[in-house]
Amino acid sequence: MTRVRQPxxxxxxxxxxxxxxxAWGADGDVVFQRRKEAEHDTPPAVFPHWSHRIRYRCxxxxxxxxxxxxxxxxxxxxxxxxxxxxGACHNxxxxxxxxxxxxxxxxxxxx
Amino acid sequence: xxxxxxxxRSTINPLAAAPPAFDLGVEVDxxxxxxxxxxxxxxxxxxxxxxxxxxxxxxxxxGSAARPPITMxxxxxxxxxxxxxxxxxxxxxxxxxxxxxxxxxxxxWTPPEAPRAPIETLHRWDEAQAMxxxxxxxxxxxxxxIDGVILPRAGIDSSAPAEPVFASDITRRxxxxxxxxxxxxxxxxxxxxACSSCHPVPYPMQANxxxxxxxxxxxxxxxxxxxxxxxxxxxxxxxxHPAMEVTP
Numbered sequence: 001m002t003r004v005r006q007p008x009x010x011x012x013x014x015x016x017x018x019x020x021x022x023a024w025g026a027d028g029d030v031v032f033q034r035r036k037e038a039e040h041d042t043p044p045a046v047f048p049h050w051s052h053r054i055r056y057r058c059x060x061x062x063x064x065x066x067x068x069x070x071x072x073x074x075x076x077x078x079x080x081x082x083x084x085x086x087g088a089c090h091n092x093x094x095x096x097x098x099x100x101x102x103x104x105x106x107x108x109x110x111x
Numbered sequence: 112x113x114x115x116x117x118x119x120r121s122t123i124n125p126l127a128a129a130p131p132a133f134d135l136g137v138e139v140d141x142x143x144x145x146x147x148x149x150x151x152x153x154x155x156x157x158x159x160x161x162x163x164x165x166x167x168x169x170x171x172x173x174g175s176a177a178r179p180p181i182t183m184x185x186x187x188x189x190x191x192x193x194x195x196x197x198x199x200x201x202x203x204x205x206x207x208x209x210x211x212x213x214x215x216x217x218x219x220w221t222p223p224e225a226p227r228a229p230i231e232t233l234h235r236w237d238e239a240q241a242m243x244x245x246x247x248x249x250x251x252x253x254x255x256x257i258d259g260v261i262l263p264r265a266g267i268d269s270s271a272p273a274e275p276v277f278a279s280d281i282t283r284r285x286x287x288x289x290x291x292x293x294x295x296x297x298x299x300x301x302x303x304x305a306c307s308s309c310h311p312v313p314y315p316m317q318a319n320x321x322x323x324x325x326x327x328x329x330x331x332x333x334x335x336x337x338x339x340x341x342x343x344x345x346x347x348x349x350x351x352h353p354a355m356e357v358t359p
Contacts, residue, residue, distance in 0.1 A: 081145070
């Protein structure tokens with residue numbers, strides 16, 4: 001099989017001012033975009049910064065897990081499953097794990 | 112079939128021997144992702160199908176020049192595995208982990224500790240925002256921390272001790288002008304950030320050693336990495352430049 005890497009890259013902090021409901025809409029939400037569009041319709045992941053900062057101080061993740069600058073890290077699901085990036089906590093112990101039940105908690109098309 | 116509820120014949124002739132078992136497992140990794148590679152078991156398939164049912168037309172054998180990639184999009188188009196799966200065999204919807212075995216189907220998780228503050232029970236930003244103190248058109252995160260509205264942990268291990276707060280103010284006078292004087296309080300920052308969050312990138316450890324401009328800050332560099340998105344907005348001039356404080 002031809003191996004095609006499909007990393008996703010944080011492209012910037014987008015402010016979803018138009019949103020009034022849901023987990024997103026706060027300043028600092030990060031929308032991940034794929035470097036290479038895959039042949040499927042899984043929406044890009046959206047990271048709600050607010051729900052993490054109310055639980056953890058910035059230095060818990062920055063710069064050890066994620067660079068300070070949005071867009072500084074290329075993140076793949078393989079990395080996450082290997083315990084890097086989001087996977088440092090989202091492992092079923094500290095926080096809910098990556099499962100086929102939880103895909104949509106992050107990969108949810110912005111309304 | 113595994114429970115014996117059905118025992119389908121393998122040939123039209125009831126006396127003919129059943130084809131032999133073939134237990135070769137194959138990993139399909141079209142996406143190049145370890146996480147989403149699919150485990151294909153010949154063993155379960157040859158209970159239903161003969162070799163020629165799938166080879167070489169549907170799945171050309173290894174070494175063939177043209178081996179079309181097996182993708183979820185093709186399966187959804189009723190090609191590849193989708194010729195059966197989704198019609199006469201289990202469909203891809205809600206059965207992901209039956210092939211993509213590296214990812215569990217169910218999310219079983221018990222939070223390791225109770226919420227520290229009521230805000231941690233919320234899932235919606237508009238509800239959380241209503242609990243947070245606000246000013247300058249944005250949440251006052253440092254006030255929320257001081258007031259105990261949020262009780263953020265200092266480590267992934269929630270018992271980790273907080274980094275020490277470093278109470279040293281740095282004052283700069285850009286262009287030598289007292290009107291432009293900017294005061295940086297380490298104390299408010301070290302409540303959130305570790306030294307390594309900001310030093311030595313983008314700020315070398317020596318005070319006033321980093322040339323920077325408001326244009327760069329407005330473009331998201333230096334202070335603008337956080338201020339303007341996750342910290343109070345850059346329009347609140349007087350909070351850093353005391354001489355620019357607007358008295359209402």
